[in-house]
Amino acid sequence: MQVALQDLRFAFRQIIRNPGFSLTAVLSLTLGIGATVAVYSILYDAVLHPWPYAGIERICDVWLTDNAGHEGTWDLTGPQIRQLRQSHAVEDVVTSNYTNQTVTGGDIPEDVVVDEMSGSHFQFLGLTPVLGRYITPTDVPDGQDPQPVAVLSYKFWQRHYRGDPAVVGKTIQLNHKTYTILGVMPMRFTWRDGDIYTPLKMESDQAHRYGPEIKLKPGISFEAAAAEFRNLYQEFDKQTPNVFPKQFKVSVRGLADTYTRDLKKTMYLLFGAVALLLAIGCGNVSILLLARGTARQHEFAVRSAVGASQFRIVRQLLTESLLLSGVGAGLGVFVAYQSIAFIVPRLPDHSYPYEADFHINLPVLFFSVGLAILSGVVFGLFPALQSSQPKISQVMQAGTRRLTGSVKGRRMHTALIAGQIALTLLLMTAAGAAIQSFVRMNTVSLGYETQHTMSVEIPIRENAHTTWADRGRFLAELRDKIAATPGILSVGISTNATPPNSGWRVPVEVLGKPAAQEQEAHVEFVSPEYFSTLRIPFVKGRVWEQSEVERGATLVLVNQAFVRHYLAGEDAVGHSLRVPQFASLPPMLLAANGITGWLQIIGVVSDSLDDGLDKPVAPAVYAPYTLVMPPFTQVLVRTQSEPLVQVRSIRQRIASIDPDQQIVSDVRDLQGWIQHEPEFERGRLISILFGAFAFLGLTLAAVGLYSVVSYTVLQRTSELGVRVALGARRRDVLSLVARSAATSIGIGIAAGLALSFSLNRLIANWIESGVRDPFLILAVALILIAVAALACLVPARRATAIDPMVALRCE
Structure with missing residues (x-):
């Protein structure tokens, strides 16, 4: 010891x-x-x-992939979910329904996320409540209305009730309906980001559709389940035409693939x-x-x-x-x-x-x-x-300083430095590609103006404005009230059309043109003021008149991308298109008459981003917002100054129409919408971290090289002093020291270039940058060479200042 x-x-x-x-x-x-x-x-x-x-x-989850490569999960009807539940591979199938509701009965109404859960959903997930109990199948008798009970999330319990342990048995009002609180779920239970969970009555008609969550029996593989579901989904397609893709492949993926595949x-x-x-x-x-x-x-x-x-x-x-x-x-x-x-x-x-x-x-x-x-x-x-x-x-x-180590040691030094430089060059290349991609994303042409504009999301209260005419009048009154607010320049309704990722991508047919599986467009429901609010210019034709909007006229506009893709550059005005999926809209989407027929094109607008920041503009169809009205909408507001300061005034205007009507608390300006796009956040995160890692790697490589050259100079002090005493010039000493590191640097740069060029395509694909620039690799190599030269220069300059007498005394 x-x-x-x-x-x-x-x-x-x-x-x-x-x-x-x-x-x-x-x-x-x-x-x-x-x-x-x-x-x-x-x-x-x-x-x-x-x-x-x-x-x-x-x-x-069950994923369907069409012939164009587009994939997604599809909702099923109640009878279809029951049929899926009887499959040999399935242990249970549950479903839920996401809604925005308002906590009423208090001093201030509070907007909350309510998840309606099928009877066995909590048993399906298997977490025990921290208080009380959760919803069970007895709370949702088959074919009957569910019991008015609720389960609270842990965060909502802490926020609304301050963690009161006596909350079980109390009541809470949601949209003026009273629910008895059964229990509180643990902190890590945040399913669907719900605040409150209530029972879901699964309807048996063909109109109501639900997203299924499937738990397979032990020992059943995803491949075996997909083989069993393939025929079942073909049968579902016959039961509900125009819902699924015309042709599709069935695959089964775990929950992680559904929710975390991009982050992975x-x-x-x-x-x-x-x-x-x-x-x-x-x-x-x-x-x-x-x-x-x-x-x-x-x-x-x-x-x-x-x-x-x-x-x-x-x-x-x-x-x-x-x-x-x-x-x-x-x-x-x-x-x-x-x-x-x-x-x-x-x-x-x-x-x-x-x-x-x-x-x-x-x-x-x-x-x-x-x-x-x-x-x-x-x-x-x-x-x-x-x-x-x-x-x-x-x-x-x-002597004490002349020893330079063995040949094996020098080779080890050379190999380590070369490997370090090669890895640093590869890391810097990836960082350069990530930063270049993010800069390009920030400079992409949007096709619309974001300055002084915000989007306000308004979830329409449950069981409010349930008819097409009433909902249309309510939305028009909302728009007019908000537009009358001092400091607001213009207001447009954008039900599902807030860029840069907007619209519902659905198959479309063009009258007189051959139908194709790949003919898809982003259908967006907007008011006439939408285009002036976003400053999207018209190319040809006209916008709807107010009377046409009020009656839900079957008149649409298209963007330039639609004309290029499906009309071969022809004059679009006068053509007609049809959306087959409009024939099977669920009842929550209130539709105007004639929506299943042909929709006449009356105008063309300029392209603006509608498929994210990193993809080309997709074909788009703009329809009057009254054509299809879901139980929510968004309002685009252009103001004279900072838009977010107007949120309070907008809340007051909406409350003057309906005191219980809330807006979504997370109101963002359009620049904020861009910054919350997944590809923007991903690009920003990768560029920041890759840039930091590359800088650290470059610093470590420079320090390693500096230390080796410094020790080399220290060990060769007497030799260099003798050379200077015999007449060696300054540049000769510099050249001698530099050559000692040149081999390591040269091998490292060559290996790094080979790695970077061979992995260039892979790096670009993984970063999703689309950047495969060989000049970027060469620029990174030049930066690394410059830093390496600087790391060698400092000890090399120290070598040129050696006093021969001092060096000889080292002996």
Whole structure:
């Protein structure tokens, strides 16, 4: 024990005596371990194991893919869900219905998300309430109205009732209907982001449709379930025509594929980046330890000469390496905690289940720390093991600074630096592609103006304005009231048409043109003021008159993309189109007469983004908002100044029409809508983190190169002094020092270019940048060469300032 403490004290003195070396080594491990553990922990908790529900690996969805490659999940009728429940592969099928409702009966109405859940839904998920009980099938008798009961989410219970443990048995009003509170679910139960859960009565008609959640029986694979569901969905297609794609393939995917497939690619990409950073960090520590150990070979020889055994020297170096690795690992855990707190709030909205419980992942923590310790131990002991090979007398005669290490050691230095530079170049190439893609996304032409404009979402109260005429009058009155607010310039209704991702993508048919599976368009329901509010110019034709809007005229506008794709550039005005799916709209969507027939095109508008920021403008059809009116709408408001300051006034205007009518609390301006697009948030996250990782990798590579060149200059002090004394010029000394690092840099750059060019297409596809720019790789290589040259220049300039007399006295 006393000897171990002695080794530990000496190791501390070595660390303090060499602060630059120690700090660089510790920071290299800290950054590599911290970033790797943080990113993998998020990947594990948000993508691989985010749910706390029972049998989560057997919960799945049925996906349909059409001939154009478009895929999605489709809702089913009540009888179809019951039929699906009888399948051999299925243990249970449940469903829910998402609604916005208002808590009434208090001082201030509160907008809440209410999930209506089928009777066995809570048993299906398998979490136990923290208070009371959950909804069971006895609360939803088959064929009867459900009981007026409710279950609260944990967050709503804390927010609305301040965690009152006596809440069970109390009542709550939703849209003036009273419900008895049965219980409170645990904190991690956030299914469908609901605030309150109530029983769902599953109707038996063909009009009401529900999204099924399927739990397979134990031992049933997704492939076997898909084979069984294929014929069943073909039968469903015959039961409800014009609902499913004309031709489709059936596949079954787990819940993670449905909710986290986009985030999975992002997190795997980031994990690859931090794995590179960890490798660069461990390589940097290896380079530092190897260079430091080579410089200490004279010390090892002296120790051996005075009686120290090889084991004693190895044990001392092992203590020093473990101390450095331990400090770096401890700080890495701290950095991982801080990194998780930084990254999680910046993940794209709704890209991961909110049930996820983020924490440090212990297996990857142990792996990262073990890799760091292994690197420290192996490369820390390497010089000591090498020092036992030459004769002690030869080492002593070599002086204190002339020894440059063995050929094997120099080759090890060269290989490590070259590998570090190659990995850094690859990481910088990926970062450059991500940043270039994000910059391009920010400069894309929108086709509309976002300045001083916001979108206000208005969920229409349940059982309010249930007829087509009443709902149309209500929406028109909302628009007029808001437009009369001082400071508001224009107001347009955009039921489902707030860009840059707008409309319902559905198949369309053009009169006189051959129908094709690929003929799809984004159908958007708007008022005439929509185009002037967004400053979208007209190309040809006219907009609807107010009388046409009020009667739900079957007149539509199309964008230029529609004309290019489906009319071959012909004059669109006078053509007609039809939307087959309008024949099977659910009753919640109030439709005007004649909607199933041909819709006449009366105008063409300029293209504006409607399919996200990273895709071309899709064909669009603009219909009067009265043609189809769901139980919600959005209002676009253009103001004279900052739009969000008008939210309070808009609330008051809406309350003057209906005191119980709420608006969605998350009101954003149109720039905010852009910034909340999944591809924007993903691009921003990747560019920030990749840029940071690339900068850290570049810094570590530069430090590693600097340390090697510095130690080389230190070891060759006497040689360089002799050269200067014999007349060597400054540039000769600079060239000599530079050549010592040129081999490593050249090999590293060549290997990095080979990796980057070979993986260029893969990097672009994973980043989803569409950027495959070889000049970007060359530019990154030039930056890395410049940084490497700068890292060599500082110690090289120090070599040119050597005083020959001082250098010769080193002997």
